[in-house]
Amino acid sequence: MIFYFSATGNSEWVAKRIAEALGDKAVDMMKVNPESFTFCKEDYLGVVFPVYWYAAPEAVLGFSKKLNPNNAFTFAVCTFSNVTGNALEHFSENAFKLKSGYGVSMPDNYPISEVIYDTEETTLTKLKAAPARVDEIIARLKTKDRDIFDADKGENPEELTASMPSVFKDDHCYTKPFYVEKDLCISCGMCETLCPADAILITDGYPAWVKEKCYQCMACINRCPVEAIQYGEYSKGRYRYYLEKYLPKVNFN
Ligand SMILES: Cc1cc2nc3c(=O)[nH]c(=O)nc-3n(C[C@H](O)[C@H](O)[C@H](O)COP(=O)(O)O)c2cc1C
Ligand code: SF4
Ligand code: SF4
Known part of the structure; x- marks a missing residue:
């Protein structure tokens, strides 16, 4: 089962592409009760989310904390427009332990931020590159590769993820x-x-x-x-x- 949170379609598209390739289901986490799902060893338990200020959105962490992964193969994929910081590691420490995590560079959807990361041209470039990146992730999920946190984290990811999510929550x-x-x-x-x-x-x-x-x-x-x-x-x-x-x-x- 792959749960996603998505405002503008990037994470939803990634979740659905992965689910289809794994013969699994992609589910909008805002429409279901996390406590109604059970998992066993053969299952995948994936979460796909957009990075917000170098972490998973609060709604994603809140939902995921209530899931009981049991011994499923756990993974997360974050979509991001610039850098992820330690969003995947932070998820693994604060929601449930991940066996692997990946990032997919996607167009920016944040028109009120100080820096706009994308133009029409870079938006199209990112979208054209996205299917190959997701297919690379799918291949690694099929072989159940472990202990991988493969994303563009930027400089000082620990510092970004330790400090910025609370600024976002408190001030923005x-x-x-x-x-x-x-x-x-x-x-x-x-x-x-x-x-x-x-x-x-x-x-x-x-x-x-x-x-x-x-x-x-x-x-x-x-x-x-x-x-x-x-x-x-x-x-x-x-x-x-x-x-x-x-x-x-x-x-x-
Ligand atoms: C509130 C907010 C904060 C964001 N923070 C980051 C960030 O820290 N790093 C980054 O690379 N992208 C950031 N983004 C961009 C999104 O993560 C990116 O566009 C994502 O793919 C959107 O996914 P969605 O279409 O599934 O909602 C932010 C977007 C929003 C709305
Ligand atoms: S930005 Fe805020 S008000 Fe607008 S859809 Fe998202 S959660 Fe709702
Ligand atoms: S603000 Fe836009 S989305 Fe909301 S009701 Fe008006 S036209 Fe529709």
Whole structure:
């Protein structure tokens, strides 16, 4: 069984490609109860997640801690746009022990960060390289290679993962800067439906952010079909990304 968390489709696509190759299932972890699954020695137990500030998202750690891997073959795959830090090792220490972990470089989905890592060109380059990288991981999963943590961790990964996730959680997860440009919004309700934190409620036809904090997954801001959602001044004029938008331009086989 492969569980995934995905705001803009990268991790979902990776999870589904791995599941198909292993003859297994990919499941959206936000839609299931982790305590309802049991595993045995023959099973794979995989988790696929995006890296948030050099660690797994809080929602992923919370879900995964409640799984009971028993003696399944455990692995994690993180998708990332720049570097992972020690996200995989951190997962292994804080959720459940991994037998292996891998990273897949994918397009950036964070239009409110100080640095934008991707352009249209690098987005397409990454997407074109992704199937081969995932297939390399699949081959290593099929032979059940162990004790591998293979990702682009960047410089000082221990320091990044030790210090930055708490800064993210304490200072950057506020919903207050979100707002909707009402002249653009078509009241489709997609942002409310997509939000994994139940932080959005359509009120009088428009989204309202009803929780003080959220996961900052960027599903709402990236996937709004008319780009009506902004986050303070950070997101103005910046690209929006979700995988399906680029599928016609890349030949995923
Ligand atoms: C809140 C947030 C924090 C992020 N932090 C990192 C990071 O520390 N390192 C990195 O390489 N990419 C980072 N990213 C980029 C995502 O990990 C990357 O685009 C990922 O593939 C998105 O996956 P998804 O489409 O499955 O949601 C961050 C994205 C968000 C929204
Ligand atoms: S997804 Fe966009 S258009 Fe649809 S309700 Fe939300 S803000 Fe409005
Ligand atoms: S409000 Fe937007 S960014 Fe925050 S968790 Fe919901 S969808 Fe993700």
